[in-house]
Amino acid sequence: MSNTRNRFDHINQRIKQAFNASGRSLTLPVTLLAVSKRHSLKKIQALYELKQRDFGESYLQEALEKIKKCPYSDIIWHFIGPIQSNKTKDIAHHFQWVHSVDRLKIARRLSAQRSGMPPLNICLQINISLEAQKSGFSSDEINTAMAEIIQLPNLNIRGLMAIPKPSDDFTQQKADFRQLHQLMQHLNEQYQLKMDSLSMGMSNDLEAAISEGATIIRVGTALFGSREY
């Protein structure tokens, strides 16, 4: 427990320092998304008691079990994992955010299956480093696909998400994140959108992400320790 608290304090300290160093306006907060995949509900509860409210999950079955058993109604659940199209219904019904919308078909299905509920907050996943094995829209693809995505009735298009190719070079990290930020600005102008969320930055690159405008950073291991299963 004290371990959890130390890790939590440490990450929040890093976020605050990076935020101050970036000179960003204090009105746009950075949300820490606690990535709880492969960690027990007990660990989620320990962080909840420290006032953490946003939790990210990647594996649907595991997530649904935890969500069902979780006693707190004010947790905000984010789905951040790869999405198979036959799983979109449960994702649309049980999460408030989906960060990993990586193709048009998934956006269509999530919207259709969200009807009768408040709009689903989504981030479009962008393959910023254009790695062949990684999912996500290329910049060209999203430029075209957005014309249809904005017509989908039950989605609230909040922003973009990326997992850049890992790099230890701060300048390279910043360059990738800046590209994502610029793409969001471009799409906002082109489609007259008000996207306000950049889901970017993890344990080893959150400083670079925050300095380039991240609004949601996703941290697992550095908060919870190594995954339990």
Ligand SMILES: *Cc1c(COP(=O)(O)O)cnc(C)c1O
């Ligand atoms: C697992 C995961 C994270 C967190 O990774 P850690 O190495 O545990 O910090 C962040 N983002 C995504 C999309 C993930 O799948």
